[in-house]
Amino acid sequence: MGLWIYNYLTREKERFEPLQEGYVGMYACGPTVYDHAHLGHAKTYVALDVMVRYLRYRDYDVRYVQNITDVGHLLDSGEDRIIRKARLERVEPMEVAATYERSYFEDMDALGVQRPNIAPRASGHIPEQIQIVQTLLEKGYAYETERGDVYFSVEMVDDYGKLSGRDVEDLEAGARVDVREEKRHPADFALWKHADPEHILRWPSPWGWGYPGWHVECTAMATRYLGETFDIHGGGVDNIFPHNECEIAQSEAATGKPFARYWVLTGSLTVDNVKMSKSLGNFVTIKDALETYSPEAIRFFILSSHYRKPVDYSREAMLGAERGVERLHNTVRSLRQRKERVAPSATVDRSEANLLSSYSERFLEAMNDDFNTPRAIAALFDLNRDVNELLNSGKSLGQATLDAIDDVYRELGGDVLGIIPDQLTDEASGELVEGLMEIILGIRQQYRRNKDWQEADALRDRLAELGIVVDDRPEGPIWRLGSGSG
Ligand SMILES: [Zn+2]
Numbered sequence: 001m002g003l004w005i006y007n008y009l010t011r012e013k014e015r016f017e018p019l020q021e022g023y024v025g026m027y028a029c030g031p032t033v034y035d036h037a038h039l040g041h042a043k044t045y046v047a048l049d050v051m052v053r054y055l056r057y058r059d060y061d062v063r064y065v066q067n068i069t070d071v072g073h074l075l076d077s078g079e080d081r082i083i084r085k086a087r088l089e090r091v092e093p094m095e096v097a098a099t100y101e102r103s104y105f106e107d108m109d110a111l112g113v114q115r116p117n118i119a120p121r122a123s124g125h126i127p128e129q130i131q132i133v134q135t136l137l138e139k140g141y142a143y144e145t146e147r148g149d150v151y152f153s154v155e156m157v158d159d160y161g162k163l164s165g166r167d168v169e170d171l172e173a174g175a176r177v178d179v180r181e182e183k184r185h186p187a188d189f190a191l192w193k194h195a196d197p198e199h200i201l202r203w204p205s206p207w208g209w210g211y212p213g214w215h216v217e218c219t220a221m222a223t224r225y226l227g228e229t230f231d232i233h234g235g236g237v238d239n240i241f242p243h244n245e246c247e248i249a250q251s252e253a254a255t256g257k258p259f260a261r262y263w264v265l266t267g268s269l270t271v272d273n274v275k276m277s278k279s280l281g282n283f284v285t286i287k288d289a290l291e292t293y294s295p296e297a298i299r300f301f302i303l304s305s306h307y308r309k310p311v312d313y314s315r316e317a318m319l320g321a322e323r324g325v326e327r328l329h330n331t332v333r334s335l336r337q338r339k340e341r342v343a344p345s346a347t348v349d350r351s352e353a354n355l356l357s358s359y360s361e362r363f364l365e366a367m368n369d370d371f372n373t374p375r376a377i378a379a380l381f382d383l384n385r386d387v388n389e390l391l392n393s394g395k396s397l398g399q400a401t402l403d404a405i406d407d408v409y410r411e412l413g414g415d416v417l418g419i420i421p422d423q424l425t426d427e428a429s430g431e432l433v434e435g436l437m438e439i440i441l442g443i444r445q446q447y448r449r450n451k452d453w454q455e456a457d458a459l460r461d462r463l464a465e466l467g468i469v470v471d472d473r474p475e476g477p478i479w480r481l482g483s484g485s486g
Pocket residue numbers: 028029030218243247
């Protein structure tokens with residue numbers, strides 16, 4: 001069975017054929033480490049994680065490189081995000097970067113996102129970036145300004161805009177030109193920026209003291225670790241322009257060769273149908289989400305939509321996801337308990353073996369169709385329904401059969417999707433907690449209707465002691481895990 005991937009570059013589903021047989025070089029734009037990672041990051045990196053896991057499941061040797069941006073990613077105001085945070089927190093810029101890089105990997109570990117093989121930092125690859133800028137200058141694709149900035153000239157390449165579908169003429173009309181910049185064309189982008197002495201993150205270069213533009217780091221690190229041409233480039237679709245576009249233009253101009261062969265871009269995440277932003281106060285960090293929901297539920301929620309589609313995070317969606325994983329976990333739990341009680345057997349019953357292979361096939365077909373995780377999950381649920389029936393049927397099942405069923409869960413639900421842990425705990429299930437909370441809040445509502453305020457408050461306080469916060473809303477009480485109000 002071949003693997004088909006929707007290639008953003010051609011806007012077509014293409015059969016995946018790596019450059020070297022059996023080996024996949026994959027790059028993803030990593031986070032800018034100036035704050036805790038949020039659910040948008042979870043969406044991107046869980047989706048890419050499942051691609052990497054699936055490629056490995058298919059026996060490809062994958063080298064997955066994901067950079068850490070610790071310099072050069074500027075705000076619209078022109079200020080470096082990390083330097084700004086360092087100023088606000090009165091610490092060294094590299095302390096900001098180190099703190100949030102650690103925080104990022106803590107979150108990814110908690111979500112079961114496998115670590116990249118290499119997570120190179122932009123600040124650790126300044127000579128490589130300078131080298132690329134120099135090559136682009138020598139080849140005539142870039143120019144230096146009087147104050148020591150170096151820009152890439154978009155008019156020098158014919159196919160600038162090929163990934164995002166934008167063209168240079170439109171960009172000219174829409175671009176906001178900063179008067180301090182001496183660009184030849186409004187769409188030209190900075191490869192190297194001159195830095196005044198008060199700019200802390202700066203390095204010597206042939207063009208004086210400065211720092212690299214954001215885009216050039218990805219070219220430097222991707223080509224250094226994966227070669228001038230490599231298989232897959234991934235990232236969030238929000239970075240398609242200008243970042244990914246600039247990566248392609250400067251890489252191909254510098255090397256004269258195609259950059260990434262397949263571009264996989266993930267859809268964005270909204271919260272209650274609104275784009276997440278700090279100013280709106282609807283910014284949900286991964287740490288926040290993990291306080292309330294299990295990591296498997298967060299992954300399940302993300303993977304229930306196809307990676308290219310946007311997803312909307314809401315309490316209802318998360319409770320649905322929590323129930324979904326719990327259904328799978330409950331079956332796997334009883335399956336594993338049953339395994340401990342049966343006598344060893346050597347052969348798998350034929351009818352069960354057929355059942356398993358038909359569901360595995362459906363799962364793999366879905367994954368081969370551009371990593372269609374919602375369809376793969378649907379196959380897993382159908383399997384789950386049949387396994388439940390089987391376990392409850394009274395039929396005697398040998399250990400080999402039970403092992404074979406468990407292997408399917410381990411491989412497809414565990415190794416590939418990362419939603420079924422190897423070790424399932426026997427903790428009270430989310431479904432059970434939901435049910436109990438419904439009963440408790442019902443009792444408390446009864447107290448309130450009877451004006452037994454003391455009883456109602458006492459119940460609320462006892463829940464608070466357990467870390468459960470109850471909010472009385474006009475439409476009825478809701479609860480969440482946490483402390484205080486908010
Ligand atoms: Zn990048």
